[in-house]
Amino acid sequence: MKLKSMIAGAMIAAVAGFSAYADGHEPTKVAFVYVGPKDDGGWSQQHHAMATEMAEHFGDAVEFSYLDAVPEAESERVFTQLALAGNDIIFGTSFGYMDPMLAAAARFPDVKFEHATGYKTSDNMSNYGARFYEGRAIMGHIAGRMTETNKIGYIASFPVPEVLRGMSSAYVHAKKANPDVEMTVVWLNTWFDPPKEADATQAMIDQGIDVVLAHTDSIAPLQTIQASGQRVFGFGQAADMIQFAPAPRLSSIIDNWAPYYIARVQAVKDGTWESAATWHGIEEEMVGIGAFSEALPEDVRAEAQALMESIVSGEYHPFTGPLNKQDGSAWLADGEVANVGDLLGMGFVVEGLDVEIPN
Amino acid sequence: MIRLERRSEPNRLFAGITPVLAVVATMIAGGAMFAALGADPFVTIRTIFWDPLFSEQFASYSRPQLLVKAGPLILIAIGLSLGFRAGVWNIGAEGQYIMGAIAGAAVALAAYPLEAVWIFPAMILAGAIGGWAWAMIPAILRTRFNTNEILVSLLLVYVAEQVLASASTSWLRNPEGAGFPGSRNLAQYPSAANNEIIAGTGMHWGVAAAFIAVIAAYVLLSRHILGFNIRLAGQAPRAARFAGVSPNRLVLICFGASGALAGLAGLYEVAGPARQISIDFNVGYGFTAIIVAFLGRLHPVGILFAGLLMGLTYIGGELAQIMLGLPAAAIQSFQGMLLFFLLAGDVFTNFRVRFGGRVAA
Numbered sequence: 027m028k029l030k031s032m033i034a035g036a037m038i039a040a041v042a043g044f045s046a047y048a049d050g051h052e053p054t055k056v057a058f059v060y061v062g063p064k065d066d067g068g069w070s071q072q073h074h075a076m077a078t079e080m081a082e083h084f085g086d087a088v089e090f091s092y093l094d095a096v097p098e099a100e101s102e103r104v105f106t107q108l109a110l111a112g113n114d115i116i117f118g119t120s121f122g123y124m125d126p127m128l129a130a131a132a133r134f135p136d137v138k139f140e141h142a143t144g145y146k147t148s149d150n151m152s153n154y155g156a157r158f159y160e161g162r163a164i165m166g167h168i169a170g171r172m173t174e175t176n177k178i179g180y181i182a183s184f185p186v187p188e189v190l191r192g193m194s195s196a197y198v199h200a201k202k203a204n205p206d207v208e209m210t211v212v213w214l215n216t217w218f219d220p221p222k223e224a225d226a227t228q229a230m231i232d233q234g235i236d237v238v239l240a241h242t243d244s245i246a247p248l249q250t251i252q253a254s255g256q257r258v259f260g261f262g263q264a265a266d267m268i269q270f271a272p273a274p275r276l277s278s279i280i281d282n283w284a285p286y287y288i289a290r291v292q293a294v295k296d297g298t299w300e301s302a303a304t305w306h307g308i309e310e311e312m313v314g315i316g317a318f319s320e321a322l323p324e325d326v327r328a329e330a331q332a333l334m335e336s337i338v339s340g341e342y343h344p345f346t347g348p349l350n351k352q353d354g355s356a357w358l359a360d361g362e363v364a365n366v367g368d369l370l371g372m373g374f375v376v377e378g379l380d381v382e383i384p385n
Numbered sequence: 386m387i388r389l390e391r392r393s394e395p396n397r398l399f400a401g402i403t404p405v406l407a408v409v410a411t412m413i414a415g416g417a418m419f420a421a422l423g424a425d426p427f428v429t430i431r432t433i434f435w436d437p438l439f440s441e442q443f444a445s446y447s448r449p450q451l452l453v454k455a456g457p458l459i460l461i462a463i464g465l466s467l468g469f470r471a472g473v474w475n476i477g478a479e480g481q482y483i484m485g486a487i488a489g490a491a492v493a494l495a496a497y498p499l500e501a502v503w504i505f506p507a508m509i510l511a512g513a514i515g516g517w518a519w520a521m522i523p524a525i526l527r528t529r530f531n532t533n534e535i536l537v538s539l540l541l542v543y544v545a546e547q548v549l550a551s552a553s554t555s556w557l558r559n560p561e562g563a564g565f566p567g568s569r570n571l572a573q574y575p576s577a578a579n580n581e582i583i584a585g586t587g588m589h590w591g592v593a594a595a596f597i598a599v600i601a602a603y604v605l606l607s608r609h610i611l612g613f614n615i616r617l618a619g620q621a622p623r624a625a626r627f628a629g630v631s632p633n634r635l636v637l638i639c640f641g642a643s644g645a646l647a648g649l650a651g652l653y654e655v656a657g658p659a660r661q662i663s664i665d666f667n668v669g670y671g672f673t674a675i676i677v678a679f680l681g682r683l684h685p686v687g688i689l690f691a692g693l694l695m696g697l698t699y700i701g702g703e704l705a706q707i708m709l710g711l712p713a714a715a716i717q718s719f720q721g722m723l724l725f726f727l728l729a730g731d732v733f734t735n736f737r738v739r740f741g742g743r744v745a746a
Contacts, residue, residue, distance in 0.1 A: 057707075061665075091707065091710055093703070093706050093707065093713065094712075094713060095713050097665055097668040098663060098664075098665045099654075099658075099659045099663070099665060099666055099667075099668050100668055102658075103450055103453075103700075103703070104703060104707075106446060107443065107446070107447070107703055107704060107707055108707055110442060110443055110446060111442070111443075111707050111708060121565070122567070122663055122664065122665055125567075125570060125660060125661065126660075129660075144565075145565070184550070184554060184566055184664060185554050185566070186554075186565055186566055187565065215546075215547065215550040215664070371565075
């Protein structure tokens, strides 16, 4: 009996769900594929939140669906099935989706594909990414100013350009703020593994590190810091993670994808979508800087604000010479600014940063 | 009071029908779960089991994909089933799968960009050796030092994952990949590509190898003295020892065979559907194959069907996510139910249920 009424209820719900669009217009079908669970607290959750914002913006004019926790090696089939299901535009938000998406895109020339954080494009596949290193510069500065032990830590996922850029930017600006600072890097070889992230954070705290920057996807580092009860700080990563403010979260790098998602879906609706490579920063608001915490002294907050404004205005680039590569060879001459090509394919870190890039 | 009483002989009727009963029970319980999630259970079940095979919209793509998905599962599960029958527990097929892929891809990448007919056979050999060698670590530790092979083989999976990460970020990385992790795309290297034997069927060399493995295992177990020894060691270890079966030799053979087959599965995957060595190359085939082996009652033909069924729930489960917006966790629960009902069915095969009576204190 119970089962029967449950089934009946579900059928009514299903019918109600499919009966929209009485005026006959076709909604644009938009699909998202995430590498992590959609509630990882960081990277994938943020993409999902931004995609949901996009869907709410368009309301009935968009039919939004998503798949989460899709392994990269399985993604080609998922992209293909999504295209067969009639989606007009498909977003994939992991670096490793690049080649699988390229292969799927070649088979469905009428479907638009959008790949996050890669570097390949085709006629119907764009890539988009954010200049997170701009945010890292600000977090690095704050870290340099807030450490009392002169030891800061960086929880790194993989030695990919995105991460090498991030740690280099954080290190350069921590060092500028505090010449005595030392940065310890730990490689986790994963984007999302809360227990591993927590262990790494704890190990850093045990070594006397009192500011931890994370380049992984979960809230575990901030949770671990909070649980330690010591004077240790961290930052929100991907999402604002405001629940850890005012301490240990001092500020955050927020991935603000919604404006881009809205613009791209609108372009599909207007028939103006074109393949493009997009790399936006704080100025275009793709990288958001979370509110500076009250735990920061007045002067540190002012410095961070000034640094952010100089980056936004274009007056200052976080990678401005003189800067050498880790092996001591010259990279940027005095006053020279890093070019986009070097940054996108960055396979090294800056001089002085004591880290072994897994080789 | 309900009591379970061990049967002197497993009930043959139950042994035969439990897989069918398990599938039916899974459909009922899973349907109730889907209904509770707000999806039409009949549409959902049809989407999972019917649409990948017969829907006009999807079948031309998803039917071949079924073989692509089932191929490695069957290949690995056949190897594992030999050991499981003999009471030798290789839980680390996932690691052997990774090492086979790395070894095979390394051969191809070393030969790149040379085009020659020997490259693909050499890769197959390297893949089998890679998996075999990785499986020999727990096997030899077991025979020499009597370590627990379950624990060692499982933990070596995590070691293999680190080797994989290192390979994709440094020594097998694509030198033309702008510093990004991942090897060259083997599918674009004709001598190394594991292409479909007949285009559009999903039938690549790994699927062919899986079918050959099914036949070979069937012959081995039913016609060969080694197969008899394997079965004997599992059912009556003492009797096997009296009959002159060396337990150590069996450990080495079972681990060697399952490791080599897992390594082959990895090689066919990396040169075919996965295209390249990458950090997240492994997606759990080595673990799912354990379920497939038991779902197929450790019988080669059973494993063939179990692998296809498992593949179907993956492909159909994805379709259900896409078309009906069901969460991935619901599909995983659904797959879990299948194993649960099958194992529950085994209770009735091996035990008699008695109602009433008293339990001795």
